[in-house]
């Protein structure tokens with residue numbers, strides 16, 4: 001994928017132009033708070049804005065927008081700026097190694113996929129050791145620029161001792177330094193930390209930005225742009241999966257099973273899918289469950305609309321392009337209670353999958369229940 005970092009000065013590649021402009025203007029007027037909390041859903045541009053602001057703070061030519069050309073800006077682009085320090089969760093064994101390459105590979109990944117997680121390893125945390133190193137560096141005098149920036153990414157993954165230690169930095173910020181604490185889960189930060197940070201709330205991305213991003217970065221047919229933009233729901237966090245994971249085809253498979261379960265006699269349905277590869281593995285069935293859940297949610301939404309609502313009112317649907325096809329399903333499932341019951345079944349099937357039930361049996365169990373044959 002193309003890097004968006006290369007030309008972030010252009011408004012169309014800036015996911016949050018208003019926030020960037022506001023923070024830039026505060027900086028230019030020497031009114032920028034030294035400790036900021038960037039809060040907002042995953043995939044809405046917190047990372048990109050942090051990068052831009054860090055460059056503006058350290059740029060040697062320009063104070064609000066950064067020049068993009070000076071030595072400082074170029075070092076920042078390569079993540080080797082001596083006055084910009086990063087802290088983010090690393091898996092335990094990798095953190096011990098403390099090799100710069102570990103950090104660089106995380107940062108490079110973020111540069112290539114600025115809206116995705118830096119790592120999907122759930123065992124990654126920010127430990128007291130790594131925050132101490134970070135604090136020591138932030139306390140040093142700036143070497144290339146006149147000011148320093150510390151960026152803590154995925155801050156909710158700080159261990160309690162690390163949070164305590166961070167509090168000391170917030171109580172006595174080193175001179176000429178800025179700290180950005182970035183998280184999509186601000187509620188996991190203690191009140192003592194939150195109260196010392198100036199909170200910047202990141203709204204969801206606009207549909208225009210997401211559509212433009214899709215056009216620029218993926219070879220997607222124009223008629224799919226609207227659907228994918230809607231499915232993205234204001235965040236680019238899952239965009240690679242939505243586009244490259246062939247989301248729409250997978251969803252079609254899921255909807256085919258869903259429709260056929262309602263349409264066919266149970267024996268015919270079981271024969272038709274007895275050897276089907278689409279329900280052969282646990283991963284596939286778990287993914288199907290997520291789709292089925294979204295269909296049920298859409299159907300519940302549609303059945304909650306008042307009588308006489310025009311057919312094109314589908315703005316609350318997850319899969320708004322399936323609007324017409326839901327009609328056929330709703331003829332078979334007429335009550336809200338039934339939809340609710342099916343939603344409960346999804347959870348039960350998830351539990352079955354964790355036990356020894358075969359994926360195929362688990363999928364059948366839900367689909368037959370959906371069609372009312374298990375009751």
Ligand SMILES: [Zn+2]
Nearest residue numbers: 059067070073
């Ligand atoms: Zn510069």
